[in-house]
Amino acid sequence: xxxxxxxxxxxxxxFYPIPxxxxxxxxxxxxxxxxxxxxxxxxxxxxxxxxxxxxxxDLRLPEIREAQAKLAKEHGVxxxxxxxxxxxxxxxxxxxxxxxxxxxxxxxxxxCLGWGNETWSGIWHGSPGTVLIKQEYPDxxxxxxxxxxxxxxxxxxxxLTVDGKPLFLIYRPGxxxxxxxxxxxxxxxxxxxxxxxGVYFVGVLNGKKPSEVSMDALVSNAISPVVTQVExxxxxxxxxxxxxxxxxxxxxxxxxxxxxxxxIAQQEADGLPEGYLPNIVPRWDNxxxxxxxxxxxxxxxxxxxxxxxxxxxxxxQNKPEQERIAFLKSWxxxxxxxxxxxxxxTENSYLEVLKKCVEG
Numbered sequence: 001x002x003x004x005x006x007x008x009x010x011x012x013x014x015f016y017p018i019p020x021x022x023x024x025x026x027x028x029x030x031x032x033x034x035x036x037x038x039x040x041x042x043x044x045x046x047x048x049x050x051x052x053x054x055x056x057x058d059l060r061l062p063e064i065r066e067a068q069a070k071l072a073k074e075h076g077v078x079x080x081x082x083x084x085x086x087x088x089x090x091x092x093x094x095x096x097x098x099x100x101x102x103x104x105x106x107x108x109x110x111x112c113l114g115w116g117n118e119t120w121s122g123i124w125h126g127s128p129g130t131v132l133i134k135q136e137y138p139d140x141x142x143x144x145x146x147x148x149x150x151x152x153x154x155x156x157x158x159x160l161t162v163d164g165k166p167l168f169l170i171y172r173p174g175x176x177x178x179x180x181x182x183x184x185x186x187x188x189x190x191x192x193x194x195x196x197x198g199v200y201f202v203g204v205l206n207g208k209k210p211s212e213v214s215m216d217a218l219v220s221n222a223i224s225p226v227v228t229q230v231e232x233x234x235x236x237x238x239x240x241x242x243x244x245x246x247x248x249x250x251x252x253x254x255x256x257x258x259x260x261x262x263x264i265a266q267q268e269a270d271g272l273p274e275g276y277l278p279n280i281v282p283r284w285d286n287x288x289x290x291x292x293x294x295x296x297x298x299x300x301x302x303x304x305x306x307x308x309x310x311x312x313x314x315x316x317q318n319k320p321e322q323e324r325i326a327f328l329k330s331w332x333x334x335x336x337x338x339x340x341x342x343x344x345x346t347e348n349s350y351l352e353v354l355k356k357c358v359e360g
Contacts, residue, residue: 038288052342069107076358079110088136173203285337
């Protein structure tokens, strides 16, 4: 079947306990901990949100991973982009799920990797100064070790490619401590030495050109920049100045709230910069993680989502077929209210819209 877009869904693996999260947040912590404990923070605020068909799952179960892949495949998603955490010197976190997918050969569903190359801190939990796990970039040997660690995935027939090159996403290619040019040149060299035509690099960054950070394409960090633009239109710079001048402003007046309708209208008005790939955003409410420091896109509906998806697909129709990529933000980031998996209230309605728009 010819699809109008190659939809790649960001996939969060933090749905099983690991020692690090037990230490930081308490025994048995997973993404569901914050989801289940969420409370409404203003009149009409819909919290907590309860998952639907897949329930409060544990990603250590291969049956759950199979069910997710089946659901995604049936509704127009081409691949999962698993978040991958390499902190330097060989340290990996939350790697069990992806490693099992590669080693087991199941589910038979395409995938790629997104490197979440940032220091883990307590910023989303009210402790921005607390460093939990530091991201390090020791030297070129670490870049080589990193490549060799994920080479088996690159060589897997399920790995998603663009013109034969495995797609690899980097969350912070513009990090000031990161020699992105050395990293990319090292990986391109190693890819060719291992029989690959190269690597197709995508970075998450605003306001840059792909060539400035050695990327093949960029994708915007979709939420905060658009929310800020909408707020400025509505309130001028009053909120922005108050937020900077009075740190306690957040505690009294947030979460920040704009309508989903305004969000998708602003995203469409901004257009898609040259060299960028678009985001599809079903909804957003990260108050389960961030409480009053959070951001909420209010009143998202399947009907508005359809308008949004059609606009995104239209924005990439002039690209070469292999590069008609749209990132779905996200498949299952439940504690950010940023998911397309079924919940009890909306069931499969967002997935059905995606299928309708992508497959025509």
